[in-house]
Amino acid sequence: xxxxxxxxxxxxxxxxxxxxxxxxxxxxxxxxxxxxxxxxxxxxxxxxxxxxxxxxxxxxxxxxxxxxxxxxxxxxxxxxxxxxxxxxxxxxxxxxxxxxxxxxxxxxxxxxxxxxxxxxxxxxxx
Amino acid sequence: xxxxxxxxxxxxxxxxxxxxxxxxxxxxxxxxxxxxxxxxxxxxxxxxxxxxxxxxxxxxxxxxxxxxxxxxxxxxxxxxxxxxxxxxxxxxxxxxxxxxxxxxxxxxxxxxxxxxxxxxxxxxxxxxxxxxxxxxxxxxxxxxxxxxxxxxxxxxxxxxxxxxxxxxxxxxxxxxxxxxxxxxxxxxxxxxxxxxxxxxxxxxxxxxxxxxxxxxxxxxxxxxxxxxxxxxxxxxxxxxxxxxxxxxxxxxxxxxxxxxxxxxxxxxxxxxxxxxxxxxxxxxxxxxxxxxxxxxxxxxxxxxxxxxxxxxxxxxxxxxxxxxxxxxxxxxxxxxxxxxxxxxxxxxxxxxxxxxxxxxxxxxxxxxxxxxxxxxxxxxxxxxxxxxxxxxxxxxxxxxxxxxxxxxxxxxxxxxxxxxxxxxxxxxxxxxxxxxxxxxxxxxxxxxxxxxxxxxxxxxxxxxxxxxxxxxxxxxxxxxx
Numbered sequence: 001x002x003x004x005x006x007x008x009x010x011x012x013x014x015x016x017x018x019x020x021x022x023x024x025x026x027x028x029x030x031x032x033x034x035x036x037x038x039x040x041x042x043x044x045x046x047x048x049x050x051x052x053x054x055x056x057x058x059x060x061x062x063x064x065x066x067x068x069x070x071x072x073x074x075x076x077x078x079x080x081x082x083x084x085x086x087x088x089x090x091x092x093x094x095x096x097x098x099x100x101x102x103x104x105x106x107x108x109x110x111x112x113x114x115x116x117x118x119x120x121x122x123x124x125x126x
Numbered sequence: 127x128x129x130x131x132x133x134x135x136x137x138x139x140x141x142x143x144x145x146x147x148x149x150x151x152x153x154x155x156x157x158x159x160x161x162x163x164x165x166x167x168x169x170x171x172x173x174x175x176x177x178x179x180x181x182x183x184x185x186x187x188x189x190x191x192x193x194x195x196x197x198x199x200x201x202x203x204x205x206x207x208x209x210x211x212x213x214x215x216x217x218x219x220x221x222x223x224x225x226x227x228x229x230x231x232x233x234x235x236x237x238x239x240x241x242x243x244x245x246x247x248x249x250x251x252x253x254x255x256x257x258x259x260x261x262x263x264x265x266x267x268x269x270x271x272x273x274x275x276x277x278x279x280x281x282x283x284x285x286x287x288x289x290x291x292x293x294x295x296x297x298x299x300x301x302x303x304x305x306x307x308x309x310x311x312x313x314x315x316x317x318x319x320x321x322x323x324x325x326x327x328x329x330x331x332x333x334x335x336x337x338x339x340x341x342x343x344x345x346x347x348x349x350x351x352x353x354x355x356x357x358x359x360x361x362x363x364x365x366x367x368x369x370x371x372x373x374x375x376x377x378x379x380x381x382x383x384x385x386x387x388x389x390x391x392x393x394x395x396x397x398x399x400x401x402x403x404x405x406x407x408x409x410x411x412x413x414x415x416x417x418x419x420x421x422x423x424x425x426x427x428x429x430x431x432x433x434x435x436x437x438x439x440x441x442x443x444x445x446x447x448x449x450x451x452x453x454x455x456x457x458x459x460x461x462x463x464x465x466x467x468x469x470x471x472x473x474x475x476x477x478x479x480x481x482x483x484x485x486x487x488x489x490x491x492x493x494x495x496x497x498x499x500x501x502x503x504x505x506x507x508x509x510x511x512x513x514x515x516x517x518x519x520x521x522x523x524x525x526x527x528x529x530x531x532x533x534x535x536x537x538x539x540x541x542x543x544x545x546x547x548x549x550x551x552x553x554x555x556x557x558x559x560x561x562x563x564x565x566x567x568x569x570x571x572x573x574x575x576x577x578x579x580x581x582x583x584x585x586x587x588x589x590x591x592x593x594x595x596x597x598x599x600x601x602x603x604x605x606x607x
Binding site: 035038040061063065088 | 534541597
């Protein structure tokens with residue numbers, strides 16, 4: 001597995017990139033896209049929507065199932081990667097480039113894992 | 127194969143004789159209402175159309191073609207006598223708007239089927255209006271909502287659903303305006319009582335549960351589950367999709383369920399798949415009966431009438447009174463099997479599932495290796511890691527052996543899941559053949575996994591591109607111009 005060291009990770013397989021103070025970019029990990037299989041739809045929130053830590057911010061649908069994407073932070077959506085709506089396969093092809101949303105005004109966040117700790121976590125899930 | 131439009135000959139066949147009566151002057155439609163171009167209907171003779179549909183039928187796999195162990199779908203054989211009875215002119219020649227006194231026989235079918243199904247499920251009343259399973263779930267949830275609101279209890283907005291539930295459960299709950307609370311299963315695949323207790327509170331409207339659950343396991347703490355939800359003031363809903371292994375043996379009504387739906391088109395042997403018609407009756411305990419949809423058949427002064435005056439009813443959920451002929455087939459099945467045959471069928475379904483499970487357990491990992499009810503789930507996670515062969519590959523390979531695949535990738539809590547439900551109507555020989563086929567596929571997985579990635583090799587339709595089908599579905603014919 002090749003999880004970039006500059007990102008942090010959740011146990012529910014989202015990655016976070018700290019863009020600036022209290023602004024994060026959120027995506028799905030390589031492990032997540034591999035377990036889900038080929039993605040066919042992505043549902044994302046709209047700019048200005050509030051997201052809450054531990055609650056679904058959107059969902060992804062693969063040929064196998066629909067899965068929620070859990071928000072690792074509480075805040076306000078500042079940008080949405082709309083390209084994904086027409087091309088969800090980008091998440092399968094390059095999960096660490098295909099970001100889902102950017103969130104600012106962060107007031108709460110869950111504890112995240114380092115790349116190393118996340119890899120250990122994935123091994124226990126396998 | 128070619129579509130009708132593609133085989134359409136350039137010249138229309140002379141099927142109709144020339145007109146031999148004087149033609150009348152017709153007042154044309156106003157121009158803005160008329161078509162600009164005539165519809166491009168395929169011009170074909172009857173024999174060509176007949177051949178086309180025969181060719182389509184030859185490409186289809188149904189329960190009439192072979193073994194069909196599609197888990198949670200109960201693809202049992204549908205006795206042909208059901209069809210003969212449902213085709214009787216007394217059942218087919220009626221109109222739902224004709225006077226009630228002229229359709230007493232049909233109303234009696236409904237009343238009798240209701241009585242028998244209430245006896246089997248331990249319910250007090252049942253409505254046949256819902257057209258299929260998920261529609262039944264939705265209607266049952268409307269009853270739960272109406273019950274709480276009638277008591278002035280406006281806070282109950284949550285429906286609890288285990289993570290092993292059929293996907294329709296949370297979907298129906300959202301459609302009925304509830305918030306879905308997911309509760310994780312324990313390591314034994316059953317509801318975790320502590321986790322259930324933790325999510326039950328004054329906002330709990332109810333719990334939706336299928337028992338046996340989707341792993342094919344009987345919820346061992348059923349009584350305690352119902353108690354926890356009831357103590358919190360919620361109701362307990364029974365998803366009847368998995369009733370087959372307990373029908374006539376134990377009753378949801380005795381396990382603490384307040385409201386249920388049945389899938390007549392699964393458990394009670396009426397055809398399903400391919401769009402129906404189905405029937406998803408909703409049954410309930412006495413205290414919920416006032417909320418059932420209208421109209422509801424009741425006995426009045428010696429005859430049956432459709433009662434539309436039920437002030438607390440949730441209203442109509444479908445036109446008229448549901449898919450009547452499906453109920454006729456169900457009643458035929460019930461009368462034919464009787465009080466002895468119904469539980470025998472249920473027990474045989476359990477026996478067949480356990481026989482098949484034991485047979486394949488030497489080659490595959492069973493998700494929760496315990497005696498099962500009507501179905502069981504294999505987890506092929508390790509097989510995929512060792513050989514690269516996925517649940518999808520194994521399922522597709524079964525097609526090459528003339529068998530329908532089991533349900534794939536469900537329940538979601540088992541990685542690489544394959545869910546088998548053989549039903550009671552398969553012989554030991556068929557089950558032995560399935561065990562042999564699955565052993566052969568397992569051997570191929572080790573020796574030559576590439577073969578399985580390309581399966582099926584011998585079917586008319588090979589492996590469709592599911593990703594493209596979902597992303598860019600082609601749902602209708604497009605003319606070249």
